[in-house]
Amino acid sequence: MEAVQAARVSTAPSSAGRFSKVLRFARTRFTFVAGATILVLVSLMAIVAPLIERYNPQDLSPVDRVQPPSAEHWFGTDHVGRDVYARTVHGARISLHVAASVAVIVTITGVVIGVVVGYNRVADNIVMRLLDGMMAFPTLILALALVATIGSSLSNVILVICIVDTPGMVRVVRGVVLSLRERVFVDSARAIGTPLHTILIREIAPNTMAPVLIQASIYFGSAILTESALSFLGVGTPPFVPSWGNIIGQGRTYIQVGFWIAFFPGVFLALTILAANLVGDGLRDMLDPRLRGAR
Amino acid sequence: MTAYVIKRVLAAIPVLIFVGLVTFSLVHIAPGDAANIMAGDYAGPDDVKKLRTELGLDKPIAEQFVDWVTRTLRGDLGKSIFSGQSVGQLVKQRLNPTLSLTIGGGLLAVLIGIPLGVVAAWKSDTVVDRIAQVFAALGLAVPGFWLGFILLWMFAVNFRIFPVIGFVSIFDDVGGFLRSVTLPCLLLGITGSASLVRMTRASMLEVFREDFIRTARAKGLGEREVLFRHALRAGAIPIITVIGFLAAGLLTGVVVTETVFTIPGVGRLVAEAVQQRDFPIVQSLLMLLASVYVAVNLLVDIAYAYVDPRVRL
Numbered sequence: 001m002e003a004v005q006a007a008r009v010s011t012a013p014s015s016a017g018r019f020s021k022v023l024r025f026a027r028t029r030f031t032f033v034a035g036a037t038i039l040v041l042v043s044l045m046a047i048v049a050p051l052i053e054r055y056n057p058q059d060l061s062p063v064d065r066v067q068p069p070s071a072e073h074w075f076g077t078d079h080v081g082r083d084v085y086a087r088t089v090h091g092a093r094i095s096l097h098v099a100a101s102v103a104v105i106v107t108i109t110g111v112v113i114g115v116v117v118g119y120n121r122v123a124d125n126i127v128m129r130l131l132d133g134m135m136a137f138p139t140l141i142l143a144l145a146l147v148a149t150i151g152s153s154l155s156n157v158i159l160v161i162c163i164v165d166t167p168g169m170v171r172v173v174r175g176v177v178l179s180l181r182e183r184v185f186v187d188s189a190r191a192i193g194t195p196l197h198t199i200l201i202r203e204i205a206p207n208t209m210a211p212v213l214i215q216a217s218i219y220f221g222s223a224i225l226t227e228s229a230l231s232f233l234g235v236g237t238p239p240f241v242p243s244w245g246n247i248i249g250q251g252r253t254y255i256q257v258g259f260w261i262a263f264f265p266g267v268f269l270a271l272t273i274l275a276a277n278l279v280g281d282g283l284r285d286m287l288d289p290r291l292r293g294a295r
Numbered sequence: 296m297t298a299y300v301i302k303r304v305l306a307a308i309p310v311l312i313f314v315g316l317v318t319f320s321l322v323h324i325a326p327g328d329a330a331n332i333m334a335g336d337y338a339g340p341d342d343v344k345k346l347r348t349e350l351g352l353d354k355p356i357a358e359q360f361v362d363w364v365t366r367t368l369r370g371d372l373g374k375s376i377f378s379g380q381s382v383g384q385l386v387k388q389r390l391n392p393t394l395s396l397t398i399g400g401g402l403l404a405v406l407i408g409i410p411l412g413v414v415a416a417w418k419s420d421t422v423v424d425r426i427a428q429v430f431a432a433l434g435l436a437v438p439g440f441w442l443g444f445i446l447l448w449m450f451a452v453n454f455r456i457f458p459v460i461g462f463v464s465i466f467d468d469v470g471g472f473l474r475s476v477t478l479p480c481l482l483l484g485i486t487g488s489a490s491l492v493r494m495t496r497a498s499m500l501e502v503f504r505e506d507f508i509r510t511a512r513a514k515g516l517g518e519r520e521v522l523f524r525h526a527l528r529a530g531a532i533p534i535i536t537v538i539g540f541l542a543a544g545l546l547t548g549v550v551v552t553e554t555v556f557t558i559p560g561v562g563r564l565v566a567e568a569v570q571q572r573d574f575p576i577v578q579s580l581l582m583l584l585a586s587v588y589v590a591v592n593l594l595v596d597i598a599y600a601y602v603d604p605r606v607r608l
Binding site: 129130132133134136137138139140141142144145146147148149150151221225228229232233234235245248249252255256259262263266269270271273274277278 | 317325436441554565581585
């Protein structure tokens with residue numbers, strides 16, 4: 001009993017210390033914490049969307065078309081009477097789905113290709129020439145041309161964004177791998193006879209984590225932006241899907257009579273991209289000491 | 296310097312060949328039959344067949360490629376499968392608005408972005424710096440098409456200062472021209488300057504940490520002199536590279552901007568061609584814009600080497 005008491009007493013200051021540490025972290029990394037908080041909230045919104053939508057985002061009600069925001073329809077209604085609030089809340093699902101898929105796929109392909117080309121001269125020469133060529137295209141233009149070719153659907157949009165983003169990830173990973181392979185711990189692993197694939201998986205890959213994480217967070221935000229731009233231009237997710245870009249693209253024609261149709265989804269879109277960027281900047285500050293202060 | 300220029304120009308050639316390969320392959324990576332897709336939902340088998348012969352899609356792929364390359368090099372960029380107009384004609388008709396917007400927007404981006412970045416670095420960790428950083432963060436996060444919509448709603452619909460749609464050529468009516476390009480240029484300027492602020496600030500901060508700045512301060516120069524006589528001169532060099540980024544931003548920005556403001560330019564042409572899946576137009580525009588982008592980056596590299604001899608080594 002006494003021991004338990006003592007333990008409690010002794011943990012008290014340390015947990016207070018931890019709490020003040022968290023506080024200090026929140027203060028010095030204010031933008032990171034703010035960004036992460038917004039992202040968590042938007043994710044929650046996406047998860048519970050069916051519960052808080054109040055209306056079905058696809059339900060038409062021509063009688064109630066282009067109604068301004070009211071207690072009934074918080075963000076108003078669009079040109080066919082669909083509830084803009086329900087569509088906006090639902091749009092978070094599409095944006096986050098695209099962003100998360102792109103971040104994960106690009107990370108995996110980027111790390112695999114990057115590690116291989118970092119270790120194989122022949123593959124390096126071929127792959128890097130190809131990727132240099134890919135990077136000669138302005139991203140959105142290439143994405144537009146690819147979507148025009150393979151047709152627009154949610155999975156094609158994800159595929160296209162992955163194609164235009166992967167070269168950047170490969171470059172980052174390759175750069176890290178090239179500097180890692182000269183390091184002593186890799187040499188010693190080789191010296192004790194570790195097979196190459198084990199070195200790649202055990203020694204090289206884990207050490208690319210920090211820059212990969214930073215790059216992935218950048219792509220998370222830019223994927224949301226690219227998807228919405230493609231949808232806005234009418235070639236992203238199919239028009240009936242309530243993605244933020246689609247809602248804004250369709251709503252912009254009603255600028256004279258119903259600015260709310262495009263306004264509200266845009267607020268959420270901008271906020272989500274901002275949050276992703278803040279998290280990315282925060283990660284870079286924390287994980288990459290060389291850039292600290294330069295920001 | 297001449298050797299460096301030749302080396303860079305030669306290095307751009309394989310890149311352009313690759314760009315051509317990708318552009319050419321576009322039609323062939325389309326799932327199913329490209330002629331079928333282009334002909335649309337209401338076309339009969341004969342229409343598809345006719346289109347296929349017209350586009351040469353029934354020939355062997357190697358022959359198609361050789362045809363395509365020779366035509367492209369001759370400057371024959373193909374023609375629209377909808378209007379039948381040649382790409383050269385279409386681009387020529389639409390070049391005026393696009394050039395006006397990119398020049399205006401680019402200038403504005405440089406005029407906002409670089410001074411703001413320099414001041415932010417000079418007065419780092421002050422209110423001015425914070426404002427510049429918030430501006431940059433917002434400029435990078437707020438999608439251009441939505442910001443354009445807001446600008447349009449505020450200044451064209453509510454205050455009725457600017458037209459909601461359309462473009463007036465500078466050769467027809469200077470006042471009308473200015474009113475029709477103000478908002479689009481403002482949009483391109485704001486979105487373009489955001490990354491310029493960040494990069495300028497970062498490179499100037501590096502300069503301010505250099506020894507010669509400390510020396511300048513130590514020998515008693517005022518802050519103003521340190522900035523204008525020493526820091527800016529050294530800092531101007533890396534800033535040249537951001538022009539390359541700006542070019543990419545303008546090329547993609549113009550597609551979105553011309554759509555938001557309903558301006559009949561090259562960017563709008565890209566968007567329309569993609570929506571209609573007008574492959575010959577999509578291909579040629581992709582090739583054209585990528586070449587412009589490669590050329591701008593080449594010029595940036597050469598300019599950089601010109602002002603900073605170390606790069607030439």
